[in-house]
Every structure is written in structure tokens, then in C-alpha cells.
Amino acid sequence: MVEVQRFIAMFPEGKQKSALMRILHLAEEEFGGWLSVPTMNYVAGLLNIQPIEVYEVATFYTMFNIEKPGKVVLEVCRTGPCMLVGSDQIIEHIENKLDIKVGQTSADGMFTLKTAECLGACGYGPMLQCGKHYHEHLTPAKVDELLDTLRKEHSEK
Amino acid sequence: MGRKLLLEHIDVPGIESFEVYRKNGGYRSVEKALKTMSPQNVVEEVQASGLRGRGGAGFPTGMKWSFLAKPEGVPRYLLCNADESEPGTFKDRYLMEKIPHLLVEGMIVSSYALGCNQSYIYIRGEYMWVLEIVEKAIAEAYANGFLGKNILGSGYDLDLAIAPGGGAYICGEETALIESLEGKRGNPRIKPPFPAVKGLWGCPTVVNNVESIAAVVPIVNDGGAEYAKIGIGKSTGTKLISACGNLVKPGVYEIELGMTVEEFIYSDEWCGGIANGKKIKACVPGGSSVPILPANLITKTAEGVDRLMSYEGLAEGGFATGSMLGSGGFIVFDEDQCIVRNTWNFARFYAHESCGQCSPCREGTGWMEKVLRRLENGQGHMHDIDLLAEINKKIEGNTICPLGDAAAWPVAAAIRHFREEFEWHVTHPDEAVKRNFGIASNHMPLV
Numbered sequence: 078m079v080e081v082q083r084f085i086a087m088f089p090e091g092k093q094k095s096a097l098m099r100i101l102h103l104a105e106e107e108f109g110g111w112l113s114v115p116t117m118n119y120v121a122g123l124l125n126i127q128p129i130e131v132y133e134v135a136t137f138y139t140m141f142n143i144e145k146p147g148k149v150v151l152e153v154c155r156t157g158p159c160m161l162v163g164s165d166q167i168i169e170h171i172e173n174k175l176d177i178k179v180g181q182t183s184a185d186g187m188f189t190l191k192t193a194e195c196l197g198a199c200g201y202g203p204m205l206q207c208g209k210h211y212h213e214h215l216t217p218a219k220v221d222e223l224l225d226t227l228r229k230e231h232s233e234k
Numbered sequence: 235m236g237r238k239l240l241l242e243h244i245d246v247p248g249i250e251s252f253e254v255y256r257k258n259g260g261y262r263s264v265e266k267a268l269k270t271m272s273p274q275n276v277v278e279e280v281q282a283s284g285l286r287g288r289g290g291a292g293f294p295t296g297m298k299w300s301f302l303a304k305p306e307g308v309p310r311y312l313l314c315n316a317d318e319s320e321p322g323t324f325k326d327r328y329l330m331e332k333i334p335h336l337l338v339e340g341m342i343v344s345s346y347a348l349g350c351n352q353s354y355i356y357i358r359g360e361y362m363w364v365l366e367i368v369e370k371a372i373a374e375a376y377a378n379g380f381l382g383k384n385i386l387g388s389g390y391d392l393d394l395a396i397a398p399g400g401g402a403y404i405c406g407e408e409t410a411l412i413e414s415l416e417g418k419r420g421n422p423r424i425k426p427p428f429p430a431v432k433g434l435w436g437c438p439t440v441v442n443n444v445e446s447i448a449a450v451v452p453i454v455n456d457g458g459a460e461y462a463k464i465g466i467g468k469s470t471g472t473k474l475i476s477a478c479g480n481l482v483k484p485g486v487y488e489i490e491l492g493m494t495v496e497e498f499i500y501s502d503e504w505c506g507g508i509a510n511g512k513k514i515k516a517c518v519p520g521g522s523s524v525p526i527l528p529a530n531l532i533t534k535t536a537e538g539v540d541r542l543m544s545y546e547g548l549a550e551g552g553f554a555t556g557s558m559l560g561s562g563g564f565i566v567f568d569e570d571q572c573i574v575r576n577t578w579n580f581a582r583f584y585a586h587e588s589c590g591q592c593s594p595c596r597e598g599t600g601w602m603e604k605v606l607r608r609l610e611n612g613q614g615h616m617h618d619i620d621l622l623a624e625i626n627k628k629i630e631g632n633t634i635c636p637l638g639d640a641a642a643w644p645v646a647a648a649i650r651h652f653r654e655e656f657e658w659h660v661t662h663p664d665e666a667v668k669r670n671f672g673i674a675s676n677h678m679p680l681v
Contacts, residue, residue: 097417098417102400133418134417137400157576158565197324197361
């Protein structure tokens, strides 16, 4: 709640809605990696705005998950520059490794695979984002190593 | 070796900290401006520098500042556009990540010039770790008296805060950014009124790119006239170029505007040539939205003159045989790359990122993506190529914001310069699919 108040205080009196995006990012982090309707209603209450104002923002921006994903969300950049250096092969490798397609979650509920449009790592592709972290210059071997590490980290949680 | 104004200290260990940044001359521009210059003096120096917006449009920054309405009793705002999302562009991230205080310093001086007491940096949400780095720099600036009340005893107050985006390319458009900063969907506004008159919360607002704001620091330190001596013609100063694609050394480079494209691509000091000993096939010199250039028009203009890395140099010949400097996102394609596949990929990007507000963009980008996908999948017809050109005409110039143009230009340029490759996809469907490993159909089934 201290963080929420800090975000609201960044804006003038009466303009607290401007803190919405920051609070949605925080809410997603705090509430299992997604924004359920009760979570969005709760955020609306924090900002003293209508729930619909939260829904329309949460559904517009691609970073917000409005369906529950796996414990770990892998977002592979698939746009031009990353494609030129092999992002399609990385996507295919992850699909085969986890036995899922883009948009799906692995059977054990651990990984959700998504694609993203340009993550601003064009000179360091192919790459994927996982939480706040960028993993760049990927190869199939590096992906395998990353998946093992993530699986280990998140199995303990 | 080119002169460096923004990245001069980039390799100094610990330069991201206030202490090291300060030891290397950081925050001199704030001291100079607040102690010896009036806000109008700063605006005049920026005008004298000839600085053009580094976000893509290239509009003169000083002129933009001079448009800011100054009604009494109404706050004015400076917003930094750090919503870097143009494919091929990753320079602002580099600057913020490596030398965050340069942006903070630029924000203080620029805010002072514009008479703003509250400014914001809008950073794309995916760059959350960058946001944390810049936020730390802001906290250090507060702790050392460069932000907050009565900065350096000058009587000038400034608060600076960061707001994150949520993964929408459209928020790089200034009015969409303002909408987003107000906690809404990033739908662009109809202009006029322009933000300089009616921007954030209805108040006069200037929106500048990260690199533009950082460039104000050397302009104030050394004077606008000194800055204007660098570069060529109306392309003054230095520019960050983010080079990617099939290059030996992709990365972020600071160049003096006016060097040749040939030197930039092939010199060991810069990109080091094409990777794996291949030949160049094409180049998108200014981010995905600008027209692609085939090999014969990259290093030379249609008249056979050396093409220069400058606003005018890359535009030489207009869209018929030229392109744009844009954001400086320099994407290079080697001889093995498929232009149709790349065009489809970019079209998919714009279809995905259209905010959906205008019908020509919402429907047109999706339509282009589908037509290109079927060409790529070996299911296209010869008339699809002309159909693409027709859709282009319906989108271009018919939308509230420039995303429609940004979606249309790459497709038009690809057909203009590589029509035979589109036709080959129609006449050789099986080979086209084989060449692309069937990837288009694997990852994007036809609807």
C-alpha cells in the first residue's frame, strides 16, 4: 500500500487515475501474474474510479494478463529484426521442448509461451522476456538452460 | 573516430551513479542554465543548435518549444517519450540503461526552459528494469539538490516522475502517450489542438524523445552554435543509430550526421559489414515504418552520389528512390532474406498495434497482413500485389495519427523495389514455402 500511495502522489490532486498503469503492473505482480475481475475492481477502489475504467485499460495493453497464465510467462519477440536472426526457430524450439503451441501453457502449469511485437532488443536477438528480465542472443542450448533454471526456481515457490 | 556528445562517458565504470556522473562533468548544464541563463536563453540555444526531434519525425525541437502556450496560472508539462517501440530501434533503452543521469539532467534543463514544475518520463512497460535504473537516478538527483524545491538555490522547483506503459506501440504517438499517461487507452487525439496548446490534463505540454532531451545537455554546455557546427546542412549534431539485422557488429552507435552510409555499414569502426561474408540485399534505415531501400540505393542515390547518414541524405530522391532517417533504427538484410516474409512480418506488427480507432487503419492493416501472409504461404494470386497497393492508398493519409502511414509505407516500398519477388511467390508457391521452412503457416494459420 505504501507503493500505491507513492505512485498516486506522483500526480496532482484529482489526477490519481494517472497512476493506474503503474498500479496494474504492481497488482499483476502481487496477485499471481494476472488481473482477475476482483483484482481490477480492487484497483478501481484504490483509485476511486469506476471498474470499467480499469477493464478498458487492462484489455487494451498487451502486457496485462487477463487470464491466468502459468507460473512463468515466456514472451518471445517475433518482429522483423529478431526474425532476421532466428526468432522463429527459437519459438519452434520452445514449442517442441514444452510440447505446447504459442498461447498455451505446459501440462504442469509451469510455462506459458507467448509471442511479443518488438521488445526493443533488436540488436541482441533472438530474445525473450520473462518477468522483468530480458534474455538475449538466444540459441536452442541457451533456451534449454534457461528453462531448466526457471523450472528449478519456480518449483520451489 | 566520430565525436561523441551523448555516449562520451558511456564506458566509464559506474557512470550510472550520480557520484561518477558528476565527477565526469555531469549536471554542469543545470548549474549553467539555472545560474546564468534565463529560460528564454535556453530555448534560444536549442533553436540555434538546429536540433531536430530524435524520435522519428525530425521536427525542429526549438521551434516545437516556441509553440508552447504560456497562459498565466495554468501549469505546463514536459513529457519525455521513452516508449521506444519502433522495430529496429533500441537506442533510448541503451542511453537510459547506461547513462540515466544524462536523461535526468536533460529533463531538468528542458523543464526549466519551458517553465514546467512537474515533468514525467513515460517508459515502455517492458523496460521495467530500465525504469528502475532511471528512477534510482531521479532519487539521487533529489538527494543532491538537483530536483525538488529551490534547485541549487535558484528559486526554481521541479518534480520529476516516471510512468510506465503497458505494451502498446501506439503510445509512442504523442497524443496517445498523453492519453495513456492520464490512465486511459492509448487512443490518439485529433489535432488540432496540438499538445503545445492542450496536452496533459488539458494543459500546454511538450512531448520530446529521450535522445532529444539528452541532446539539450551538450547544447547548453557548449552553446547551440557549437552544436550546429557538427553535422551537415539542416542535419546538425550527432545521432544515435541502432543497427541490427545481418550485420557483423549490430549495436548502438553515435554518429556525426553526414557520414556516408557506406562507411557506417562497412567500416570496422561501425557495423563491420554484412555477417557471414554475405552481400547486402536491402536496408530499412530509420525504423520499420520507413521505406526499404534495395542494395543499389543504399550507399548511392539514384544519381550515383554517396548517400549520407542525415535527414536529407536518406530522403534524397523522395520515396521513389529514397527513405528516411526516422528513429535511426537501421535494419540490414542479407542476400538470403525474403522481402515478402519481412514485409508480412512488419504488416503483422502494424495490424497488431493498430489501436482500432480509425477504420482505414483497423481494417486496412489487418487486410494487408492477411494478403501478405497468403503470398508468403504460397497461396497468393497475382492480383494480390495490386490489391496491396490499393489498400495502401486507402490507409495512407486517412487516419487520425501516423500509424496508418507507418503501416502503408513499408508495403508500398517493398512492392516498388521488389515486385518481382512478390510475383515469384505467386509463380513458385511450393518453393516459396520451402524456402521459408513453412514457418508462416506454422505460426500464423490462415483465417
